[in-house]
Amino acid sequence: MAKFKEECGLFGIFNHPEAANLTYLGLHALQHRGQEGAGIVSSDEIKLYTEKGIGLVSDIFSKEKIDKLQGNSAIGHVRYSTAGSSDLANTQPIYVTSSMGKMAIAHNGNLTNANKLKKHLEQNGAIFQTDSDTEVIIHLIAKSKKKSFLDRIIFALKKCEGAYSLLFLMKDMIIAARDPRGFRPLVLGTIKNSYVLASETCAFDLVEAETLREIKAGEIVTINEKGISSCSPLENQNKKAFCIFEHIYFSRPDSYVFGSSVYMTRKQLGRQLAKEHPIKADYVIPVPDSGVASAIGYSEESRIPLELGLLRNHYVGRTFIEPQQNIRNFGVKLKLNSIKEVLNKKKVIVIDDSIVRGTTCRKIIKMIKDAGATEVHVRISSPPTKDSCYYGIDTPDKSDLIANDLSVEQIRRYILADSLGYLSLRGLRNSVQKFSKYNVKNNYCVACFTSKYPTEIESR
Ligand code: AMP
Numbered sequence: 001m002a003k004f005k006e007e008c009g010l011f012g013i014f015n016h017p018e019a020a021n022l023t024y025l026g027l028h029a030l031q032h033r034g035q036e037g038a039g040i041v042s043s044d045e046i047k048l049y050t051e052k053g054i055g056l057v058s059d060i061f062s063k064e065k066i067d068k069l070q071g072n073s074a075i076g077h078v079r080y081s082t083a084g085s086s087d088l089a090n091t092q093p094i095y096v097t098s099s100m101g102k103m104a105i106a107h108n109g110n111l112t113n114a115n116k117l118k119k120h121l122e123q124n125g126a127i128f129q130t131d132s133d134t135e136v137i138i139h140l141i142a143k144s145k146k147k148s149f150l151d152r153i154i155f156a157l158k159k160c161e162g163a164y165s166l167l168f169l170m171k172d173m174i175i176a177a178r179d180p181r182g183f184r185p186l187v188l189g190t191i192k193n194s195y196v197l198a199s200e201t202c203a204f205d206l207v208e209a210e211t212l213r214e215i216k217a218g219e220i221v222t223i224n225e226k227g228i229s230s231c232s233p234l235e236n237q238n239k240k241a242f243c244i245f246e247h248i249y250f251s252r253p254d255s256y257v258f259g260s261s262v263y264m265t266r267k268q269l270g271r272q273l274a275k276e277h278p279i280k281a282d283y284v285i286p287v288p289d290s291g292v293a294s295a296i297g298y299s300e301e302s303r304i305p306l307e308l309g310l311l312r313n314h315y316v317g318r319t320f321i322e323p324q325q326n327i328r329n330f331g332v333k334l335k336l337n338s339i340k341e342v343l344n345k346k347k348v349i350v351i352d353d354s355i356v357r358g359t360t361c362r363k364i365i366k367m368i369k370d371a372g373a374t375e376v377h378v379r380i381s382s383p384p385t386k387d388s389c390y391y392g393i394d395t396p397d398k399s400d401l402i403a404n405d406l407s408v409e410q411i412r413r414y415i416l417a418d419s420l421g422y423l424s425l426r427g428l429r430n431s432v433q434k435f436s437k438y439n440v441k442n443n444y445c446v447a448c449f450t451s452k453y454p455t456e457i458e459s460r
Contacts, residue, residue: 009033016194020069034080037091041104044071077106109163163391173224181241182217200255240443241454270297277421285309287352294381295351344372358402
């Protein structure tokens with residue numbers, strides 16, 4: 001079974017003559033959510049068509065491939081997963097033929113009881129083709145004795161624990177579902193007479209769709225020729241657990257997730273950081289791109305000018321996310337370079353969103369000092385990352401997280417910073433609330449900072 005470490009993005013569209021083309025564009029806008037593989041399945045109401053590949057969306061889909069994806073409805077998926085399960089078989093949407101007809105499924109998140117469910121299914125004769133937890137959902141749907149697809153999906157999802165934002169494509173409908181805690185985002189929009197679905201609103205902007213609303217936590221939405229209908233059979237008394245890391249790092253700043261602007265929230269994290277950890281310096285320097293929005297906030301609050309002391313080469317995948325270990329050794333240099341003119345003989349405050357293993361931060365600080373900076377003060381716009389994510393963000397094992405066993409002072413020494421300050425959990429929660437339409441402060445999953453998981457984790 002796959003380790004609980006997958007990052008993904010979803011896009012779907014119902015009833016549009018350019019369904020495959022728009023899905024391709026939507027996936028392109030969601031590329032930051034996964035760079036390892038992508039797929040699109042379309043439907044012309046008679047047949048389902050599928051194209052998948054390894055790599056970036058723009059490399060996988062040629063015009064010829066998109067032309068093969070016929071019909072007015074489609075769903076698509078971008079994914080990253082840890083080594084071992086990066087083959088084509090694990091690339092989604094997964095496409096199956098069942099007694100109910102053909103179906104494709106795309107999943108963002110991770111089930112936390114997948115091993116248990118899989119064992120049970122195998123004991124009852126199921127044969128698995130992939131090591132992805134998404135296949136468990138397919139087997140549960142196939143096993144259900146219910147008559148309609150919707151009821152079968154409800155049957156399956158009632159057995160699943162953990163994080164799932166899902167899109168299902170059948171020949172004449174799309175079904176979208178979100179787990180009752182709402183770990184991962186999923187939004188609904190329209191383009192003229194068509195409905196669209198996406199992990200983030202930035203995909204809607206590109207295809208010129210209008211955002212209608214979020215799919216609610218625990219909600220299942222069916223879209224077919226009759227229009228749209230909704231039910232909430234998965235809703236329960238559990239508190240919501242929206243992933244706070246979507247705001248800190250994962251979502252694109254031009255998106256709205258969980259009811260608020262990612263950019264405004266991220267900037268507020270920087271403002272709050274400046275209040276919690278002030279220091280005198282010549283410049284505020286963002287680590288591009290992850291630290292930019294919070295560095296603007298820090299600079300505005302502290303009135304210390306923002307300067308670009310680091311430049312990013314965008315044509316390299318995220319070093320963190322490269323499956324091959326050997327590229328990590330020089331990954332930072334491939335990705336970032338310093339601007340000596342800015343840094344020489346200056347005291348600087350360097351802002352990033354998080355420290356995971358600590359290796360990137362250490363190399364960045366060395367680069368800044370090599371460029372002549374006299375003092376480097378590091379400020380991080382989230383609390384220390386102490387534990388792994390089991391709900392769909394790729395974090396290393398707990399033992400590889402620098403904050404798991406080192407104190408802030410020990411981390412400061414390791415990364416060679418003159419001072420180090422992390423945002424407090426309280427400051428983070430308040431900042432996220434500030435730009436939200438809803439009362440969400442205590443509705444976030446913060447397990448990577450507190451180790452308090454909202455669900456049971458079966459294989460730790
Ligand atoms: P590290 O060297 O492991 O401490 O890497 C820290 C860097 O990784 C920071 O610049 C973060 O912006 C970035 N980062 C944090 N979480 C993730 C993630 N899930 N995927 C990719 N990059 C990440």
